[in-house]
Amino acid sequence: MAGHHTITETERQVENKLGGLPINFTATAAVSNIFRGATAVRNQLERTVLRPSGLSWTAFVVMWVVWVWEPIETRAIASEGGFSKATLTGVLTTLEARDFVTREKSPLDGRLVLVRLTDSGRELMENLFPKFNAMEEQIVSGLTAAETLTLATLLRKVTQSIEGDD
Amino acid sequence: MAGHHTITETERQVENKLGGLPINFTATAAVSNIFRGATAVRNQLERTVLRPSGLSWTAFVVMWVVWVWEPIETRAIASEGGFSKATLTGVLTTLEARDFVTREKSPLDGRLVLVRLTDSGRELMENLFPKFNAMEEQIVSGLTAAETLTLATLLRKVTQSIEGDD
DNA sequence: TGTTAATTGTTCGTACCCGAACAATCTTGG
DNA sequence: CCAAGATTGTTCGGGTACGAACAATTAACA
Numbered sequence: 503m504a505g506h507h508t509i510t511e512t513e514r515q516v517e518n519k520l521g522g523l524p525i526n527f528t529a530t531a532a533v534s535n536i537f538r539g540a541t542a543v544r545n546q547l548e549r550t551v552l553r554p555s556g557l558s559w560t561a562f563v564v565m566w567v568v569w570v571w572e573p574i575e576t577r578a579i580a581s582e583g584g585f586s587k588a589t590l591t592g593v594l595t596t597l598e599a600r601d602f603v604t605r606e607k608s609p610l611d612g613r614l615v616l617v618r619l620t621d622s623g624r625e626l627m628e629n630l631f632p633k634f635n636a637m638e639e640q641i642v643s644g645l646t647a648a649e650t651l652t653l654a655t656l657l658r659k660v661t662q663s664i665e666g667d668d
Numbered sequence: 669m670a671g672h673h674t675i676t677e678t679e680r681q682v683e684n685k686l687g688g689l690p691i692n693f694t695a696t697a698a699v700s701n702i703f704r705g706a707t708a709v710r711n712q713l714e715r716t717v718l719r720p721s722g723l724s725w726t727a728f729v730v731m732w733v734v735w736v737w738e739p740i741e742t743r744a745i746a747s748e749g750g751f752s753k754a755t756l757t758g759v760l761t762t763l764e765a766r767d768f769v770t771r772e773k774s775p776l777d778g779r780l781v782l783v784r785l786t787d788s789g790r791e792l793m794e795n796l797f798p799k800f801n802a803m804e805e806q807i808v809s810g811l812t813a814a815e816t817l818t819l820a821t822l823l824r825k826v827t828q829s830i831e832g833d834d
Numbered sequence: 835t836g837t838t839a840a841t842t843g844t845t846c847g848t849a850c851c852c853g854a855a856c857a858a859t860c861t862t863g864g
Numbered sequence: 865c866c867a868a869g870a871t872t873g874t875t876c877g878g879g880t881a882c883g884a885a886c887a888a889t890t891a892a893c894a
Contacts, residue, residue, distance in 0.1 A: 507748065512736065515736050515737065516736055519735070519736055520735075520736075523797070523798070524798075525797075525801055526801055526804065526805045528808075528813060528816050528817055528820070529801065529804040529805045529807070529808045529816065530801060530804055531816075531817075531820040532804075532808050532811075532816045532817075532819050532820045532823075533709055533713075533804045533807060533808070535819070535820045535823035535824050535827065536702065536705050536706050536709055536819075536823060537706050537709065537710065537725075537750075538750045538823070538827050539702050539706070539823040539824075539826050539827045540702050540703050540705070540706030540707075541706075541750045541751065542750065542826070542827045542830045542831055543699055543702055543703065543826070543830065544703065545830075545882090546830045547699075548882090553883090558849060558850065559703075559850090560849090560850065560851085561849090561850090569685070569686075570678065570681050570682055570685055570686075571681065575872095576872085576873070577871090577872070577873085582673065584703075584704045584707045584708065585707065585850090585851070585852085586851070586852050586853080587852095587872075587873060587874085588851075588852055588853075588854095588873085588874080588875085588876095589850065589851050589852065590873090591873060591874055591875085592849080592850070592851080592874095593849085593850075593851095596849075596850090611859075611860070611871095611872085612858070612859050612860080612872090613858070613859050613860065613871060613872040613873075614859095614871095614872070614873085615872085615873065631689070631691075632689070632690075635691055635692055635695065635696060638692065638695040638696055638698075638699045639692045639695045641695070641699060641826060641829070641830060642694075642695045642698050642699070642826060643829070644825050644826065644828075644829040645698075645822060645825060645826065647694060649822055649825075650694050650695065650697075650698045651694055651697075651698075652818065652822065653698050653701070653702075653819070653822045653823070653826075654694070654697040654698045654701045656811060656815055656818065656819045656822075657698075657701035657702060657704070657705040657819070658701050658705075659810050659811060659815075660705050660708070660709070660807060660808060660810065660811065660819075661701065661704050661705045661708045662810075663807070663809070663810040664708045664709065664712045664807060665708055711852085714852090715853095719853090724879060724880065725880090726879090726880065726881085727879090727880090741842095742842085742843065743841090743842070743843085751880090751881070751882085752881070752882050752883080753842080753843060753844085753882095754843085754844080754845085754846095754881075754882055754883075754884095755880065755881050755882065756843090757843065757844055757845085758844095758879080758880070758881080759879085759880075759881095762879075762880090777841095777842085777889075777890070778842090778888070778889050778890075779841060779842040779843075779888070779889050779890065780841095780842070780843085780889095781842085781843065
């Protein structure tokens with residue numbers, strides 16, 4: 503777990519302070535950088551693109567998933583977006599209150615809820631997503647195309663080994 | 669932004685649905701996988717190691733940073749851990765209530781607050797950190813050592829290009 | 835020396851975030 | 865056909881998470 507201190511500084515301090523405790527620093531560096539990277543990326547996208555439109559990160563992810571796959575069941579949105587059903591219920595409540603999505607019970611199975619974008623939700627995404635994607639491009643602009651692909655591939659490997667699915 | 673659907677599936681659906689909108693899918697894949705990876709890693713570590721000890725992810729990060737660098741100013745903890753000062757105040761309040769840390773005003777500058785672990789806080793970390801690091805190792809066990817280092821390096825490049833510092 | 839500017843940590847309001855428990859609904863098995 | 869088991873989405877409680885505003889303190893400048 504290291505932020506601004508380099509791995510070497512942290513290793514040295516941990517050696518001094520924690521007295522020879524066996525630590526896999528490479529694993530620690532990878533894990534902490536995944537998390538630091540995610541926080542930095544999310545904050546950057548929220549600050550420059552999303553907040554001016556009144557959306558949080560997760561609200562945007564939900565809108566994007568619905569935009570691409572609608573009509574879609576809530577359990578599929580949660581799975582696709584990587585958050586819990588409880589979180590999704592709260593975010594959908596927020597989006598519905600802003601008239602960006604609708605929810606309706608599935609005619610096929612009374613347990614299921616189907617979600618669609620409204621006209622204003624679709625319009626919001628048409629305006630917003632190009633800006634979002636431009637900022638995504640800027641975020642990875644310090645990497646080569648091959649490095650960007652490698653990064654996505656290694657992260658997907660990590661996520662799949664945790665979640666144990668496709 | 670894609671979860672369980674592969675990049676190819678998502679590309680195809682986006683092409684069908686959004687009609688030739690120019691999208692940099694490699695950037696999207698990298699950004700969404702950073703975020704998905706972070707959520708998966710955090711949930712895995714919280715579920716298996718942290719929650720049994722009553723700590724959240726961020727509470728653990730704070731404890732770790734204080735453990736390594738104590739006594740440490742709150743502004744340095746926030747910077748090192750990558751979250752806001754407002755968030756840190758709340759987490760420190762929780763940790764202080766559980767008698768894991770102490771806060772005291774700096775004798776050198778009345779604006780600053782210094783944080784240390786308590787004895788029970790130190791004992792908690794001595795017990796917890798080896799388990800945490802073992803789970804970190806397991807999380808990256810699907811990668812080679814070179815891939816793990818590459819992952820950390822690419823993520824650090826991304827984070828530094830956003831935050832624009834060392 | 836006094837005023838202005840900057841910095842720090844806290845508070846407030848709002849929005850996530852999730853596990854557990856629950857009610858409603860569907861599936862499975864006898 | 866009915867009971868038991870499983871699944872779904874919602875609610876609840878507790879914990880982040882952050883920007884803006886604020887009070888207290890220090891730094892800078894004339």
